[in-house]
Amino acid sequence: MAQDAELMERPKTKPTVAVCYVPQNDDDRPRTRVGSIVFLANVPVELNRGNPQHYVEQLLGVRGETSDGATIIKHSPKKVFLGDVLKENPSFTIDGVAPAGARRDRAGVKPRMPTDDRTYRGHAMAMINNSESTAALSQWWESERDLREKCGVTDEDVAFLRPFLEARFAVLKGAIFEGSEA
Numbered sequence: 001m002a003q004d005a006e007l008m009e010r011p012k013t014k015p016t017v018a019v020c021y022v023p024q025n026d027d028d029r030p031r032t033r034v035g036s037i038v039f040l041a042n043v044p045v046e047l048n049r050g051n052p053q054h055y056v057e058q059l060l061g062v063r064g065e066t067s068d069g070a071t072i073i074k075h076s077p078k079k080v081f082l083g084d085v086l087k088e089n090p091s092f093t094i095d096g097v098a099p100a101g102a103r104r105d106r107a108g109v110k111p112r113m114p115t116d117d118r119t120y121r122g123h124a125m126a127m128i129n130n131s132e133s134t135a136a137l138s139q140w141w142e143s144e145r146d147l148r149e150k151c152g153v154t155d156e157d158v159a160f161l162r163p164f165l166e167a168r169f170a171v172l173k174g175a176i177f178e179g180s181e182a
Contacts, residue, residue: 058077
């Protein structure tokens with residue numbers, strides 16, 4: 001298709017972006033689909049502007065005037081890069097940056113506490129993803145030692161979480177997590 005070739009030739013600021021689905025509420029699904037892409041909660045997906053599958057068709061309006069001076073808006077379908085579509089969606093981050101309206105601070109909302117190892121993993125992933133400093137992340141990890149024990153978190157669960165902790169530490173300060181045991 002000529003239109004797909006045109007999309008691939010027209011460079012934007014970056015050829016790829018990392019898009020991450022970040023559920024905003026306790027009852028949000030752990031996965032979602034946008035276009036042909038499936039997003040798992042808190043797992044970044046690399047989108048490439050050169051890949052036609054990373055575009056969705058949207059109706060975009062063009063304002064114009066009729067011969068008698070009346071203003072009209074004509075809508076026509078256009079292919080739009082998924083990263084551009086999702087950048088204003090509060091449930092997604094683009095290259096780790098959340099839109100201005102995203103609910104990262106849930107003041108006044110009491111979070112559900114995990115009750116078992118499965119729910120603790122989800123809780124930990126959300127906490128890791130929303131951490132804004134290495135000190136806060138390290139303090140949180142240490143403070144939840146009793147909760148991990150109460151939830152029955154095993155060494156395998158900690159081994160599952162450790163790469164995410166290490167990656168978040170690397171992103172925040174270039175520090176690699178040397179954390180303690182569960």
